[in-house]
Structures are given as structure tokens and as C-alpha cells.
Amino acid sequence: MNEALGYIFSLGFVYSILRVTTPILFATLGSVVAERAGTPNIALEAIMLFSALGGALGSGLTGSLWLGFLIAIASGLLITVMLAFFSLRLKADIILAGIALNLLGVGGTVFIMYTIIHDKGNTSSIATKTFPNLVIPGLNNVPVVGEILSGHNVLTYVAFLMVIVVWMLLFKTRLGLRIRSVGENSKAAESVGIHVERTQWIALLISGFITSLGGAFMSMGYMNGFGQNMVSGRGFIALAAAAMGQLHPVGAMFSALLFGTADAVSNVLAAARIPDELVKMIPYIVTIVGLVIYSVSMDRRKKKRVVRETRELS
Numbered sequence: 001m002n003e004a005l006g007y008i009f010s011l012g013f014v015y016s017i018l019r020v021t022t023p024i025l026f027a028t029l030g031s032v033v034a035e036r037a038g039t040p041n042i043a044l045e046a047i048m049l050f051s052a053l054g055g056a057l058g059s060g061l062t063g064s065l066w067l068g069f070l071i072a073i074a075s076g077l078l079i080t081v082m083l084a085f086f087s088l089r090l091k092a093d094i095i096l097a098g099i100a101l102n103l104l105g106v107g108g109t110v111f112i113m114y115t116i117i118h119d120k121g122n123t124s125s126i127a128t129k130t131f132p133n134l135v136i137p138g139l140n141n142v143p144v145v146g147e148i149l150s151g152h153n154v155l156t157y158v159a160f161l162m163v164i165v166v167w168m169l170l171f172k173t174r175l176g177l178r179i180r181s182v183g184e185n186s187k188a189a190e191s192v193g194i195h196v197e198r199t200q201w202i203a204l205l206i207s208g209f210i211t212s213l214g215g216a217f218m219s220m221g222y223m224n225g226f227g228q229n230m231v232s233g234r235g236f237i238a239l240a241a242a243a244m245g246q247l248h249p250v251g252a253m254f255s256a257l258l259f260g261t262a263d264a265v266s267n268v269l270a271a272a273r274i275p276d277e278l279v280k281m282i283p284y285i286v287t288i289v290g291l292v293i294y295s296v297s298m299d300r301r302k303k304k305r306v307v308r309e310t311r312e313l314s
């Protein structure tokens with residue numbers, strides 16, 4: 001236990017937080033884009049599962065890292081298209097459609113894996129290609145900072161750069177303005193000529209693409225291959241992180257880092273022979289506590305706003 005506590009207060013632990021946060025951050029940013037358009041992407045878990053499986057099988061069977069990566073993205077986008085088709089075209093409830101796809105992801109990935117390589121647990125029978133770690137010249141020699149920021153998987157850097165990309169998309173482009181307008185008031189947006197359904201389709205596809213990057217990282221960076229239900233609720237944690245970040249890319253990033261820290265702590269405690277059932281609860285306990293704090297703070301803000309508006313009117 002002392003060794004575990006010592007590691008938690010080390011630079012190596014901070015390094016691991018960024019690594020563990022990567023898939024959560026991708027999914028959180030994907031959730032932010034979808035929520036901004038008024039189309040909550042509940043199927044984040046399924047998207048990550050299928051993209052992780054696609055990356056593992058694609059790169060392992062073809063022997064190509066980039067072809068496997070493209071298959072991973074295509075697999076995640078396929079699930080996104082299904083969600084968009086059911087909810088936007090067939091007018092099914094998007095929450096129920098997302099839940100159905102998540103259930104499909106848990107069993108469907110195992111079925112596909114068994115059908116192709118005749119394994120039910122993982123893809124260890126094939127050699128999955130993984131993205132390399134990137135040592136940043138100059139930065140790796142800087143004390144403390146270099147140990148934390150240099151040497152991460154390429155997709156980890158992509159995840160944090162994606163925060164800037166999503167921020168620019170939402171707040172600095174015409175498409176972003178349309179996405180936010182549709183999410184805030186679809187009827188008002190439609191009255192000024194914005195095609196609501198098309199905009200929501202685009203938002204969901206962008207959301208699915210970003211989330212698929214997180215799934216690809218799971219099997220081609222975080223681990224070397226796909227394992228049954230390897231996403232382990234990160235899609236649901238991402239929904240909470242997006243809400244706590246108030247659907248802003250920067251706020252979502254800090255929320256994702258909070259949940260990534262909880263996940264990293266659970267990994268350390270697991271190695272300290274603490275009961276596995278207790279360790280696995282930590283990220284989800286933090287999620288519940290975080291949502292409670294977020295709900296209380298939002299309620300207080302609403303009350304203060306009502307009081308302020310009442311005083312202004314009087």
C-alpha cells in the first residue's frame with residue numbers, strides 16, 4: 001500500500017493520468033458536439049467498442065497500421081449512422097436508440113470477433129498494430145515537464161489538440177454557429193433557413209468520428225488488441241464529463257482529466273492488492289459525486305439568476 005501511495009505522488013502517475021484520460025477525452029468531445037446540436041449521443045460506448053474492434057482486427061489481419069485505423073474509424077461511423085438514421089430519419093427516441101446500440105456493442109463485438117478469428121475473449125491470436133509513442137525533441141530533456149508531457153502515444157497528443165479543434169469548430173465557424181443554434185432552438189434556426197436535420201446529421205457524424213478516435217486508441221495505443229467489453233463504461237463517463245464541463249470543450253477537458261485521475265488511481269490501487277470490486281467502483285463513484293456537485297451548482301446558479309432578474313424587474 002505504501003508503494004502505491006508513493007507512486008500516486010510521483011511524476012509517473014501524472015504521466016499515466018494523461019494516458020488514461022485520452023479515450024475519455026475523445027468521447028467527451030464527441031458528446032459535446034452532439035449535445036450542442038440537440039442530439040445527445042448516448043451510443044458513445046458502442047461507437048468506441050466497434051471502433052476498437054475494427055482497429056484490432058483491421059490492423060491485425062491486413063498487417064497495416066493505417067488501414068486498421070481507417071477500419072476503426074469506419075466501424076465507429078457505421079454505428080453513428082445507425083443512430084442518426086433511427087433518431088433523425090425514423091424519428092425514434094434517440095436515448096432508446098443509443099441504449100439499444102450500446103447493448104448491441106457488448107454482444108455484437110464478441111460475435112464478430114468469434115466469427116472472424118474464432119476467439120471470444122480477445123484478439124491475442126493476431127498481431128494488432130499500435131501507434132508509436134512520440135518523444136518530443138527538446139521537451140524530453142526538460143526536468144519534470146519532459147517526464148510528464150513527452151513520450152506519450154501519438155493519439156494522446158491528438159486528443160488534447162482536438163480540444164482546440166472542437167472549440168474553433170463550435171465558436172469560430174459558420175457550421176459551429178448552426179450547430180449551436182439548432183441545439184438551442186431548432187424552430188428558430190429553421191425559421192432563418194437552417195436545415196435542422198442536415199445540421200444534426202453533420203453534428204452526429206463529427207461526434208462519431210471523434211469518439212471513434214478514442215475507440216481506436218483503446219486497441220491500438222492503450223492496449224495491444226481488443227478485449228471483451230474493454231471500453232468498460234468510458235462512454236457513459238464521457239457523458240458525465242461533458243455535462244460537468246457545461247458542454248464547452250475546455251471545461252469538458254478538465255472534467256475528463258478528473259475522471260482520468262480517478263481511473264488512474266483505481267489502476268494503482270488494483271496493483272496494491274486492494275479488493276478488485278472496490279477498486280473498479282472508484283471511477284463510477286467519482287462520476288456520481290461529480291454529477292451531484294454539478295447539479296447542485298447549476299441549481300444555485302438558476303436561483304441566483306431568478307433572484308437577479310426579479311430585482312431588475314422590481
